[in-house]
Amino acid sequence: MSDPPGRAGGAWALTALWAAPSVAVLCALAALVIDRPGYSPDEEITAVIATSIGSSGMPLLPSGVLYNRGVPYLYFAWLTGALLGPSMLAWRAASLLCAAAGLAMAFRLGRTLGGSVFGVLLTLLLASCPPFVAASVFARQYSALVAAALLFIWLFTRWAVERRRPWPALFALAVVALLHPLGIALAGLPIVYVALDSAVGRASAVRFALAAGAVVSLVSLASYGAHFISLQVAGVSVSADTAIYAVPTPALPALYVVSLATYRSWIAGVIVLGLLGYVMHRSSPGNSALIIGCVICALGFQLGVMLLAGVIATVMKPDEVRRWLFCVVPLAIASVVWWSMHTAVVTDVQLSVGLALGLARAASSYPLSYALFALGAFPVMTTLVVLGCAEAMARPESVASRTIRGLVVLTLSLLAAFAVASVPVTERYLLLPWTFLSIVAVSGIAAGAGLLGRQRVSPAILRVAIPVFVAAAGGGLLEGHYLYARARETLVAVPLAQRALAPATGPSWTPERLSSLLAPGDTVVCTEELACRYLVGRLDYLFALPPADVAHYVVSRGGSPVGFYAGAPVISSGPRLEELIVGDSSHCVVVVTLRTGKVGFEEYNTVVAATGARFESRVLLANDETRVIRICGFSRQ
Numbered sequence: 001m002s003d004p005p006g007r008a009g010g011a012w013a014l015t016a017l018w019a020a021p022s023v024a025v026l027c028a029l030a031a032l033v034i035d036r037p038g039y040s041p042d043e044e045i046t047a048v049i050a051t052s053i054g055s056s057g058m059p060l061l062p063s064g065v066l067y068n069r070g071v072p073y074l075y076f077a078w079l080t081g082a083l084l085g086p087s088m089l090a091w092r093a094a095s096l097l098c099a100a101a102g103l104a105m106a107f108r109l110g111r112t113l114g115g116s117v118f119g120v121l122l123t124l125l126l127a128s129c130p131p132f133v134a135a136s137v138f139a140r141q142y143s144a145l146v147a148a149a150l151l152f153i154w155l156f157t158r159w160a161v162e163r164r165r166p167w168p169a170l171f172a173l174a175v176v177a178l179l180h181p182l183g184i185a186l187a188g189l190p191i192v193y194v195a196l197d198s199a200v201g202r203a204s205a206v207r208f209a210l211a212a213g214a215v216v217s218l219v220s221l222a223s224y225g226a227h228f229i230s231l232q233v234a235g236v237s238v239s240a241d242t243a244i245y246a247v248p249t250p251a252l253p254a255l256y257v258v259s260l261a262t263y264r265s266w267i268a269g270v271i272v273l274g275l276l277g278y279v280m281h282r283s284s285p286g287n288s289a290l291i292i293g294c295v296i297c298a299l300g301f302q303l304g305v306m307l308l309a310g311v312i313a314t315v316m317k318p319d320e321v322r323r324w325l326f327c328v329v330p331l332a333i334a335s336v337v338w339w340s341m342h343t344a345v346v347t348d349v350q351l352s353v354g355l356a357l358g359l360a361r362a363a364s365s366y367p368l369s370y371a372l373f374a375l376g377a378f379p380v381m382t383t384l385v386v387l388g389c390a391e392a393m394a395r396p397e398s399v400a401s402r403t404i405r406g407l408v409v410l411t412l413s414l415l416a417a418f419a420v421a422s423v424p425v426t427e428r429y430l431l432l433p434w435t436f437l438s439i440v441a442v443s444g445i446a447a448g449a450g451l452l453g454r455q456r457v458s459p460a461i462l463r464v465a466i467p468v469f470v471a472a473a474g475g476g477l478l479e480g481h482y483l484y485a486r487a488r489e490t491l492v493a494v495p496l497a498q499r500a501l502a503p504a505t506g507p508s509w510t511p512e513r514l515s516s517l518l519a520p521g522d523t524v525v526c527t528e529e530l531a532c533r534y535l536v537g538r539l540d541y542l543f544a545l546p547p548a549d550v551a552h553y554v555v556s557r558g559g560s561p562v563g564f565y566a567g568a569p570v571i572s573s574g575p576r577l578e579e580l581i582v583g584d585s586s587h588c589v590v591v592v593t594l595r596t597g598k599v600g601f602e603e604y605n606t607v608v609a610a611t612g613a614r615f616e617s618r619v620l621l622a623n624d625e626t627r628v629i630r631i632c633g634f635s636r637q
Helices: 006-028 043-056 073-084 089-114 116-127 130-136 144-163 166-177 183-198 202-231 264-281 284-300 303-316 316-346 353-376 379-392 399-419 427-449 460-477 482-487 511-517 529-535 572-582 603-611
Strands: 523-526 541-543 554-557 559-564 590-595 615-622 626-635
Touching: 006 089, 006 130, 006 541, 006 615, 043 073, 043 089, 043 529, 043 590, 073 089, 089 116, 089 144, 089 183, 089 399, 089 427, 116 379, 116 427, 116 572, 130 144, 130 427, 144 166, 144 183, 144 202, 144 399, 144 427, 166 183, 183 202, 183 303, 183 399, 183 541, 264 284, 264 316, 264 615, 284 316, 303 353, 303 379, 303 399, 303 427, 303 559, 316 353, 353 399, 353 615, 379 427, 399 427, 511 615, 511 626, 523 572, 529 590, 541 572, 572 590, 572 603, 572 626, 590 603, 603 626
Parallel strands: 523 541, 523 590
Antiparallel strands: 554 559, 590 626, 615 626
């Protein structure tokens, strides 16, 4: 399970040897799109910050505010640019190098969990996984996040096996937390391990869990503390009065039923469901916490949360699955019956099985819809995940089992957190959960093939496994991922082999093309601050329409709204844009609207077209991702 003393160098040489085929597969796929022209949305952040690091040594936005996300990756990207020349290709190469390191970490983790065959299969699965490949050619910190997360899981698993010093794992956790807020979830792995570990060493596991929480807390406080200090230094303040930006939080699918409740019916529901919970507690007093949680969910008609809690409880304590079913199922049925009766009375709708099923479906979609999306994107891998999870629950006392079950719990918890925070489902945010599931899936492969626990590589197995994985990867790429291709409005005609990578890389904007459209005296108004700073080298005004396009963050400087990223003055309406055009009649105003995958592209184009219709205007560029229009202050009326 571990490397003998004095053979660390040989172990890493073995890692390089067995990870080499997977790295070759990754590089071959990455070569298809890594040198694509222009850049993809959010890559401009790396371009601007890496340039800032080169000039000032600090990851500062043009507004003067410290950018505190992905800092280790940004410095590595700057170093790569310094060696290869600052360019988007160099910054993407930094991501590719991180992805290759991630494959090495995956092999070491797989070898620790189940032997060399396990490690080879895990690297091949990641190397052919479209989201992972896409992250490797995307100039952002996501491939570095996966590599650091795999490093932490490997170091933590080694600590669990050998009880070595915990500092290397805690340092890796600090790097993960600095790379992305999602990385904070990994601090939950030691906590889950404590809940699962009933053997000797529980006290040390508790200390490790506490230390992991302290590391994440200190890193987060230091990061955000530096960020807030930089806000003060830059003279920027954030408040509800000046901020146009606001992420809309949609109502939970089942809350419309609860909103119908009067205080009388609510009290009645508390009495009925509370009594049921009391009866269940009397018959099964060991389930107090789960029963109380399920009663609260039943009152709020949150069936999805109840089912998710039951799944997590089953994964953690599979030998007590009957107790979890005893808690979840009766309360879920009682909740559906109660709220169906309540809805029928309040709305005069006929009580029926169809009504109950419809309400139950809506109440279950949160947050299960997130989990179903993540699992449904890869049906074959999902099947393997179920097999791997079942194998881990069948042998609950092994370190590999606890690690794999802990990753399942982290995956479900992350998806629930996405739903709670109303985070949109994107490939980038799902990359970390998909990485966890890949480990569990390989456990399923190993369980099905009887490989788990084998320490020596079987040449016969590898001769079969490697061609199968390469063929599956090639077939998947040629066909294109059906969910990706179907969900992407901006997906244009590209070679079939690139289709699986196009969603995460997104549309590309070419700086040279936009720069050639602008005259030196034009006033530039743009919907994306850093994009225009990178594309055309300047930005005079930020166009940010309320009720707050999530692409923009507007703050206050000197009592006036300005853009958070570049500090540009804000135009927040069509009339305000018209005032700018009239007031600056000696120059023309060029409005650039960019589709970033966020809301607002068509809304901006509509407002700009209506304004341009009243003046002399000319469309300079118009396609599915970009629209550039020059408006001059000569009224047509």
